[in-house]
Amino acid sequence: MNIKPELPAxxxxxxxxxxxxxxxxxxxxxxxxxxxxxxxHISWVLLAGDTAYKIKKPVRLPFVDYGTLQARRHFCEEExxxxxxxxxxxxLGITRITGTPQAPVLDGPGPVLEYAVRMRRFALGSLFxxxxxxxxxxxxxxxxxxxxxxDFHERAPHADATSGFASAERRRAVAxxxxxxxxxxxxxxxxxxxxxxxxxxxTALAPLWTSRQADGRVRECHGxxxxxNVVSLDxxxxxxxxxxxxxxxxxxxxxxxxxFVVMDFAAQGRRDFAFRFINEWLDRTGDHAGLxxxxxxxxxxxxxxxxxxxxRRAQDxxxxxxxxxxxxxxxxxxxxxxxxxxxPGSGKTFAAQRxxxxxxxxxxxxxxxxxxxxxxxxxxxxxxxxxxxxxADATTRTYEHLFGTARIAxxxxxxxxxxxxxxxxxxxxxxxxxxxxxGVRFSIIDCKAPLPVLRERLLxxxxxxxxxxxxxxxxxxxxxxxxxxxxxxxxxxxxxDVFR
Numbered sequence: 405m406n407i408k409p410e411l412p413a414x415x416x417x418x419x420x421x422x423x424x425x426x427x428x429x430x431x432x433x434x435x436x437x438x439x440x441x442x443x444x445h446i447s448w449v450l451l452a453g454d455t456a457y458k459i460k461k462p463v464r465l466p467f468v469d470y471g472t473l474q475a476r477r478h479f480c481e482e483e484x485x486x487x488x489x490x491x492x493x494x495x496l497g498i499t500r501i502t503g504t505p506q507a508p509v510l511d512g513p514g515p516v517l518e519y520a521v522r523m524r525r526f527a528l529g530s531l532f533x534x535x536x537x538x539x540x541x542x543x544x545x546x547x548x549x550x551x552x553x554x555d556f557h558e559r560a561p562h563a564d565a566t567s568g569f570a571s572a573e574r575r576r577a578v579a580x581x582x583x584x585x586x587x588x589x590x591x592x593x594x595x596x597x598x599x600x601x602x603x604x605x606x607t608a609l610a611p612l613w614t615s616r617q618a619d620g621r622v623r624e625c626h627g628x629x630x631x632x633n634v635v636s637l638d639x640x641x642x643x644x645x646x647x648x649x650x651x652x653x654x655x656x657x658x659x660x661x662x663x664f665v666v667m668d669f670a671a672q673g674r675r676d677f678a679f680r681f682i683n684e685w686l687d688r689t690g691d692h693a694g695l696x697x698x699x700x701x702x703x704x705x706x707x708x709x710x711x712x713x714x715x716r717r718a719q720d721x722x723x724x725x726x727x728x729x730x731x732x733x734x735x736x737x738x739x740x741x742x743x744x745x746x747x748p749g750s751g752k753t754f755a756a757q758r759x760x761x762x763x764x765x766x767x768x769x770x771x772x773x774x775x776x777x778x779x780x781x782x783x784x785x786x787x788x789x790x791x792x793x794x795x796a797d798a799t800t801r802t803y804e805h806l807f808g809t810a811r812i813a814x815x816x817x818x819x820x821x822x823x824x825x826x827x828x829x830x831x832x833x834x835x836x837x838x839x840x841x842x843g844v845r846f847s848i849i850d851c852k853a854p855l856p857v858l859r860e861r862l863l864x865x866x867x868x869x870x871x872x873x874x875x876x877x878x879x880x881x882x883x884x885x886x887x888x889x890x891x892x893x894x895x896x897x898x899x900x901d902v903f904r
Contacts, residue, residue: 425505426462429517433457433501433508445715446470446649450520457499457510457520458483468649473516480519482648490556490626491642494635496522526635533631536672546677548641549634549665550684553626556643557658558689560623569655570622572613576606579704585711589723594731598703601734605700612697616657621694627654629664630709631672659694663701671706671729676761683760687772687782692809695766696816699733706730736817737764741810741839743822743832745895746851747881748872749861755849756823763821766813770824771869773809774802782869794876803831807838814842821849827884832891850887850895 430448434441439452446468450457460479464471470479480498487495501518503509508517528534532549535541563569579602587595616622626633627647634643647653662685669678686692706729713723742759744752753769760767772782774793780786786793803824810820826832832848839846853861862874872880887895 426459426518429501429505429508430459432506433510436508437510451525454525455496456523456525458523459501459518459520470649473518477516477519479648480521483521486624486646486648486654487644489560490552490646491635491637491644493637493640494524494526494642494644496524498522524637526637530635530637531632532634532636533668533672535636536631536669536674536677541677543677543680545636545641546669546681547684549643550662550681551688552641552643553629553662553665554685554688557623557625557661560625560658562620563617563622563624563655565618565622567622567655569652570613570617570657570660572606572610574652575609575613575700575704576603579606579700579707582704582707582711586707586714586723586727589710589714589720589727594727598707598730598734602700602703609697609700612694613657616659616694616697621659621691622655622657625654625656625658625661627656627661629661631665631668634665657694657697657701658689659691659697660701660705663698664705666698667702667705667709667729667733670702670733671709671726675764679760679764679766680757683767686766687769690773690776692766692768692812695813695818699736699816702733703730706733737819738845739814739817739842740819740845740847741814741822741835741842742820742847742849743826743835744824744849744851745826745832745887746853747825747827747858747884748870748877749858749865750851750853752825752849752851753823753870755851756821759849760821763819765819765821767821767823768806768809768813769869770802770806770822771871773805774798775869777801777805783867786871793871803834807834811838811842814838814844825880825884827880829885829888829891832887836894846894848887848891848895850897852897855881 427448430441430450433439434450437450437452439450439457442449442451446461446463446465448459448461450459460470460476462470462476470476484495484498499520499522500511500516501508501520502512502514502516505517529538532541532545535545568574580599583595583598583602590598626643628645629643633645634641662682666678666682669675669681682698706726710723710726710730713726714720742765744756746752756767759765775782775784775786777798778786778791778793780789792798806822806824810822813820822835826835826848836846858877859874862872862877
């Protein structure tokens with residue numbers, strides 16, 4: 405385990421005499437273990453060989469109470485239990501610290517002096533935050549994180565709708581509290597505009613938040629998914645150090661959890677990774693209905709990180725960067741609608757991926773959404789289930805779903821890319837009508853490639869949500885209706901070969 409500062413929501417209130425005594429115990433243990441000692445606001449970490457020992461401070465703060473040995477044991481157990489959901493190979497168990505304060509030992513006889521979370525130590529440079537700074541984080545790492553979290557969120561237990569977790573009232577209150585925490589950093593004008601925006605958005609989003617609470621989208625999540633809490637571990641990828649000390653900080657809307665990742669990528673100047681991540685997560689979960697609330701969640705997370713940076717002192721530049729991220733996300737860009745056009749294998753998805761990262765857009769893939777309508781995962785084989793997903797009725801249903809979901813994202817002021825064939829003029833006319841109804845710009849990404857190239861790509865395709873094969877290609881190319889007349893004015897010519 406490497407280590408990074410933890411994330412208190414309020415100022416650290418100082419050490420008690422008990423904390424001072426425990427510190428002496430930790431120093432003695434570090435000497436015995438010949439360990440490197442690191443101190444954060446609420447814990448000490450000893451790095452000894454290939455193991456890390458995390459010892460909780462006996463502090464009572466507004467956001468955490470570790471005041472008794474019993475409480476510290478409980479929260480050590482909770483930390484291991486909760487983090488084994490996403491990082492089972494990292495969390496090894498609980499270690500008892502015994503012996504005497506002057507000569508402590510691990511798991512020896514006699515009374516327990518303290519408890520420690522025992523973790524596998526990982527190499528420097530393994531954190532996503534470190535890899536991003538070094539320029540070594542890869543696009544497929546971003547996709548793997550989205551897949552990991554999508555699976556985690558789908559399996560996580562749901563909060564009872566009467567629990568009060570993630571209520572509209574609480575969400576408004578914690579966001580305004582986070583804003584108050586950056587008062588010393590922001591100008592009066594910045595504070596005023598952020599407060600007005602947060603209050604207006606909280607009012608507008610209250611019905612959606614309440615609906616999502618009732619629909620089971622509030623679940624036991626991670627709660628602290630910034631990039632320094634994600635690590636590449638051998639061939640594995642894990643998220644660690646989730647919130648164990650306050651259930652209200654982890655029983656949250658799943659969209660709030662992933663918004664932390666989106667925000668941190670954006671704050672580090674990687675909007676391309678931010679939108680790559682959220683689109684991959686949406687492809688896997690289908691939770692596009694939450695998109696109107698994403699912007700609020702990103703702004704809130706940015707304010708929290710700005711406050712944390714302030715509390716660490718001497719990090720005003722970091723705090724300011726997060727504040728600027730919050731300010732940037734309250735601005736709504738002009739929404740626009742893109743549709744792709746082309747035969748299977750012409751590079752539509754490749755072009756859409758590049759465009760979504762460039763524009764900060766939401767992409768809807770017909771191949772993924774078509775399967776979702778039939779209860780299939782994005783990589784499941786419909787033919788193995790005896791289903792025909794490509795008849796006229798299924799195609800009509802798919803396009804209706806795409807247009808309905810696109811409307812949600814466009815009304816939330818996101819550019820939208822509909823990644824579908826759009827080989828019929830009637831389908832393209834529906835897309836144009838939607839754009840005109842909502843008053844947004846409209847473009848057609850026209851993808852082309854020579855027929856031998858199309859055939860070669862389809863034969864080589866593996867692990868893709870599309871099930872288009874050579875017979876499908878032959879059928880579609882004989883029935884496709886080319887762009888004509890006024891459509892050509894909306895076309896962005898993008899030959900498929902450019903994208904491979």
